[in-house]
Amino acid sequence: MRILICTYSTASDIFATIPLAWALRSAGHEVLYAGGGDGMRECAKAGFPFVDLAPDVDLTEPFRRRAEQTNNSGQLVWYRGGVIEEPDVTSAVELFGELSDLVAPGAVSLARRWQPELVVSTDIQGSGPLVASLLSVPLVPISHLFALVPDMVERLRNVMAATYAEYGIAGVPPVVQPVRTTPLSMNPQRSSHLLMRHIPYNGSHLEVGSLPDWLLQEPRRRRVLLTLGTFVPKYGGLAVLPDLMEQLSAVDAEFVLALGDVDQAQIPPVPSNVRIEGWLPLNAVLGSCSAVVHHGGSGTTLAALCAGVPQIILAHGADQHFNAHAVATRGLGVATDKTRLTAELITETLASSELAKIAVEVREEIDAMPAPREIAARLEAIVE
Incomplete structure (x- = not known):
């Protein structure tokens, strides 16, 4: 038909x-x-x-x-x-x-x-x-x-x-x-x-081509994905980056900063534990991550749920505040804002066995x- x-x-x-x-x-x-x-x-x-x-x-x-x-x-x-x-x-x-x-x-x-x-x-x-x-x-x-x-x-x-x-x-x-x-x-x-x-589909791999070697290797330490989606960077979302880099440098983790198609000149110098990438299909990265920091878009939130990883959500607009509240209420993540995203919060999220446990529960619910x-x-x- x-x-x-x-x-x-x-x-x-x-x-x-x-x-x-x-x-x-x-x-x-x-x-x-x-x-x-x-x-x-x-x-x-x-x-x-x-x-x-x-x-x-x-x-x-x-x-x-x-x-x-x-x-x-x-x-x-x-x-x-x-x-x-x-x-x-x-x-x-x-x-x-x-x-x-x-x-x-x-x-x-x-x-x-x-x-x-x-x-x-x-x-x-x-x-x-x-x-x-x-x-x-x-x-x-x-x-x-x-x-x-x-x-x-x-x-x-x-x-x-x-x-x-x-x-x-x-x-x-x-x-x-x-x-x-x-x-x-x-x-x-x-x-x-x-x-x-x-089923997470986060875009065509045409823009990426062959998957990079680093993505196919086991991370040497815990990996955290940080993304602001496709909309937020166009409306001042990159303003959070300078202060954020200082916080990330104090966390014992490897960060993958996926910002999509943005002007590289807007990105501040990054510490040695931060990897700058352009556009990446989230589902290709999340499987190797221990947590994700993101803007709270529905697609990103669902992709993270399917991967079973704890989330830290910095909601900006649209329905993202609702999504952040749903994640926090369910107990598999934290809803915060750019002024409260600290090295301590990220470290606590990575260390929380309860957040990880509930994230797996929801992943299994989706699988069923x-x-x-x-x-x-x-x-x-x-x-x-």
Whole structure:
């Protein structure tokens, strides 16, 4: 069957869907990605064709406008304190609805021409439910966020009411089977979602090429990965580095600083126990690590959970504060900020047998979740 996957062009949204797309393709189905923006090229790097639904539309403008309205120079922030409050949900849904409306014309045109028999969509991308309703085909919304909002699809439909009316869409998909990739113990929110094991896919190895020798060797001492993701470094996140280097030099560990595609001139001199790397697939590194320090993005948090390593999270924006709270509450990591990331805190995290024990527990919980191939078989059944 033909399967259309609708997503945003951000790495975290695309990467979350790739394992299921692989499972569906391996089962013999035709998979096509749809979204807007240059980031959709990540689909091609993973082996899938894609269609840019809005090649001439500035999809960053809604973010900039809201940041200006809130006097925020970086990321928008939701769910501080680990609580999903209605004003935050409303704010997020309004943003997602506006972004979805921008790609809606392209999504409708593509769906009418390509005629998919199943639509898979991240649950925060409203173009998926729109075209599934238009064609009256089953919809599978995937939630890859710890801040799970069970009725996200319905909320987006409501804020996109004018777009639905424009295309004369009054019905709903015949089947809606939501899927979630986050383990229940990290957010016990009950819903009708099928659980699907998160398989870490953190991007194509094309940028890396052959894995470096140091990564294939046993570390001489404990290794700690430090990453700020793809978004934070662009919005002042590198300002933490000078003070951080002084703290890292006092820790008996080897640090891998993975900063992606940033201007090397912005990186301060580093101590001898810090290795500077550009972009690295996190899942290729985390297996050799004893801990990870990161910004709290959902993809990075899930990759660390799958590796079973303790986490120190320096949340910056978006839903990262919620993720940090979930990690700390579950007992497998620490939520802090840049001013409190000290050599002592890192040393204590590395020494904590309790953090390590619970990190392994959650890894085993994830390992026991149904694999993407099992979910692919379930999805085949709902179309037949």
